[in-house]
Amino acid sequence: MAHDKLAVLIDADNARPAIVEGLLAEIAKIGTAHVKRIYGDWTKPDLNSWKDALLRHSIQPIQQFRYTVGKNATDSAMIIDAMDLLYSGRFDGFCIVSSDSDFTRLASRIRESGLTVYGFGERKTPEPFRTACDKFIYTEVLAPATATEVSAGVKRRTAKELRSDSQLMNLLRNAIDAAADDNGWAGLGAVGSIVNKQSPDFDPRNYGYARLSALVNGIGLFETEERHIGNGKHMYLRLRSGKK
Structure with missing residues (x-):
């Protein structure tokens, strides 16, 4: 592209x-x-x-x-x-x-x-x-970034604010479910692709995070792991057990 x-x-x-x-x-x-x-x-x-x-x-x-x-x-x-x-x-x-x-x-x-x-x-x-x-x-x-924010026009959301955003959480959960393997793990790239197809205006920066991986970690409800595939590292995630 x-x-x-x-x-x-x-x-x-x-x-x-x-x-x-x-x-x-x-x-x-x-x-x-x-x-x-x-x-x-x-x-x-x-x-x-x-x-x-x-x-x-x-x-x-x-x-x-x-x-x-x-x-x-x-x-x-x-x-x-x-x-x-x-x-x-x-x-x-x-x-x-x-x-x-x-x-x-x-x-x-x-x-x-x-x-x-x-x-x-x-x-x-x-x-x-x-x-x-x-x-x-x-x-x-x-808008130009500041020392503490990804963009001067957007304030970073806290974990509590992110978790209370039902639209965001439903988007991520549904995308993980759609991309997950038998053990519930989903590649971050696949999750991002599904989310963008469902919601064209989705962007981690809307929540004050530079990347989807940072947003996922900011929410704090997902297990994550890095896997070495070929010559690169790829992030996988799944919902923590008992978290709905």
Whole structure:
């Protein structure tokens, strides 16, 4: 996946320039951004804060005038460009940066064509858009890290807080059950893959942990062990006996 050719499309009205460095670093983990475009009405002063970031990171601004009050012409321009890029056949995936549910159908349409869709948006992003993506990453986790936190935008959850999060615990338990062998052990990689398929917006960083292994250890309800397979080490886990 590291060699995927990606088209990055940013909705300037629904994203903040402070996330750009973290965003592009995240995108670099999954592929190469062959196209980087950002859409907005650049004649308006409220987008001035973007200009330094665009120059620094070679992001191409696309001008879209607001023809009618209350109508978002930016969304239409992004969608039209995305379809043109899709039909070009030059890309393996798209990164859609917005907290706007108007891009839900676009994400679904791109996936129908067999390409991967990565969504990036704030926690307020409506669920339909989040679940329409193969993977959705909250932009709060892209804020620069501090000495004590994985991200300046997310506070680390305690073991008690993690255990009381029924949605998180059910996701992990169900994934472990699905990936487990006869002794109840499941590979961490398989667990992570199942969780991401069930919940595209799952990310250990949402809870203040850099990796899934750290999140699992932070919960404190799972047995873990490292196994040497081939030339590498792989983590396995299972629910501790008597823990439900």
